[in-house]
Amino acid sequence: MNNDESIKGTFDAPKGPSLKQSDVGNIVLSNRVFYTCMATIGGVYIFLILAMLLADAWYVAEKTMDAASDSADPWKAMLNDNPVFVALSDPKIRYSIWLSLISCTLSAILSVIVAVPIGYLLARHQFPGKRLLDAVLDIPIVLPPLVVGLSLLILFQFPPFSFIARDVVYQIPAVILAQFSVACAFAVRTMKSTFDHIDPRCEQVAIALGSSRSQAFGMVVLPEATHGIITAFTLAWARSLGEFGPLLIFAGATRMKTEVLSTTVFLEMNVGDIEAAVSVSLIMVVAAMTVLVITRIWGSREALL
Amino acid sequence: MISLDNICIQTGDFCLQDVSFSIPESAYAVLMGKTGSGKTTILECIIGLRPVSSGTILIGGKDVTRLNPALRGIGYVPQDGALFSRMTVRDHLAYALTIRRASRKEIADRVEELATLLGITHLLHRTPPGLSGGESQRVSLGRALSFRPKVLCLDEPLSALDRETREQMCELLGNVRQQTRVTTIQVTHNPEETQMLADCVYRLEDGKVMLEKTSSQ
Known part of the structure; x- marks a missing residue:
């Protein structure tokens, strides 16, 4: 107007x-x-x-x-026989929910721990091979998911990884590692963008005031990056929840062992139980939305402080 | 107090050759020059944020050319204040003393002293997003003075302020200078600020720094 x-x-x-x-x-x-x-x-x-x-x-x-x-008692049937309730009462699916929550949270925490220093170095410093490193960090994003899983599997054939292969491959650590391998790349991108947007002048002032690099980073830069860290965590968590290809190859889809929600959908579809597959999908949607809403609310509150 | 001898600075295509000048102890020096002439670059070299290709920088007779900026003892007020958005004004004034592990009482006394000097006692609990331009520069100045630096570097601290606030800040800088006697170098292109504050005026032109005027002249 x-x-x-x-x-x-x-x-x-x-x-x-x-x-x-x-x-x-x-x-x-x-x-x-x-x-x-x-x-x-x-x-x-x-x-x-x-x-x-x-x-x-x-x-x-x-x-x-x-x-x-x-049913003779429709209200009771609606409560007890609805597919979501049936899925939630299945111990195998309950196991996969718990494993998903734990593994996604661990892989998101690991992703943020790794993404913060990489994102900071990429955003603040020029060094030989920076563009190559930048490109390497995008590989997990562009690589087909099955190839990520296969590459992890092959990697654990060689020393020193082969020494711990028995405790990792087709075990729970494989679930976390497979999720982390892909989710971390997204967290790195988020953290780099976050540090790109933080005025380097603040850090320079902190250093001129007598801070060491680590003090300036810990006391000035990291608090400024809180919102970005929350976003990186959310993204890594959601990405981990939806990961399927690398998990199938590297961790397998063994029930009550390495089964997470994405593999549950696959297993239920394989046995023709579409109702259970759709119910688990809805549970995943609710879980992802809950994490998204909680982190958004927390993030906006942090931004106001 | 501050002496630059044959400083050469190379940043990309920009180059300053054989920059030499010195500022006496407790003087308020103003460095003037056109936009893009390299005033801020020279200031950053004195602070230690930018390396020099050759030459020597002396502060109080000590060669600080390759010294870490954290060890130079310089208070720095950048153009935009560069306040830490997550910290309160009180935290800003306490920052330099906290990292020097000063006692709580010492920090509290200094914060109170600075807040009174700068007229920001009522802002101590506030964070930077709620501050005006003039208030932000007062906080930035207080943060720079908190550890009683040997040298104070001001990079166009008043350029973004309106006329009235700028005049108030000029008066404040004059008071601060009288009370602290800290050797100050201010980058500006505003003749009024220079007139009000400067003991000695240096002009950067065509890559050379020339002493234009001293207070005795």
Whole structure:
């Protein structure tokens, strides 16, 4: 609205070429078309995301209603026979929920611990081979997930990794390592961008005031990076939750051992239990959304402090 | 007090050759020059944030050319204040003393003294996002003075302030200078600030620093 007014205002300008009335109309129309196109393209994608989630929820609701209609006590059936409740009461799925929560949290913590120094060095310092290192850090992002898993598996054939292969490969540590291998690359990207946006002048002032590099980093830079660290953790956690390819190859999909939620969906689909697969998917959606909301609220509160 | 002898600075395509000048103890020196002439670069070399290609920097007769900036004992006020957004004003004033492991009482007394001197007692609990430009520069100045530095370096500290606030800050800098007698070098291109504050004025032109005026002239 203001833009349009300012354009009209140029008509009264005493000097310089002025816009014709028809040009003003075209600009107003063009602005409307521009925003309509932007909103439509964005809206299609948002619709796709919401439609997928609604389809899952609708499928589960439909199955719940079917169970209720076949039962003498529909309310009890809706509670006890709905696919999500059935999935949650299965000890195998409960195990995979717990393993997912623990492994995702550990891999996200490890990712942040590794991403902070790498992101800092990449953002603040110039050194030989920096561009190559930058490219290497993108490999886990661009590599097909199955190749990451296969490469980890092959790596543990060689010393010194082979010495601990028995305790890692197809065991719980393999789950965490496979999740960490991919999630860390995303955390590094987030931390680099975070440190890029922190004014290096603050750090320089801290050093001039008598701080060592580590004191300036710990007392000035890290507190400024809190929001980025929370974002990196969230991203790494969500990425770990959805990891499947590397896990299947490197950790296997053994029930009550290396089974996490993503592998549960795969295993349930394999045995033809689509209801359980959809229910576990919904549980994953709820878990991911919960972590996202908690970290966003915490992050925005931190930003206000 | 501060002496630069044949300093050469090379940063990318920018180059300053054979920069030499000296500032007497307790003097308030102003370094003037056009935008992009290298005033801030010289200041950063004195502080130690930028390496010099050759030449010597002496502070109090001691060669600090290759000395870590943390060990030079220089208080630094950058153009935008560069306050630490997560710290309160009190934490800013206490920062340099905290890392020097001063006692709690010593820190509290110094914070109180500086806050009174700079008129920011009412801001001690606030964080930088809630401060005005003038208040931010007062805090930045207090942070730089907190450890009683031998030298104070001010990089266009008043350039982003409105006229009224700038005049107040000039008055404040004059008071601070009278009370602390700290050797000060300020980079500016504002003649009014120079007129109000400077003992000696240096002008950087075509890569050379020339003494333009001293207070006795």
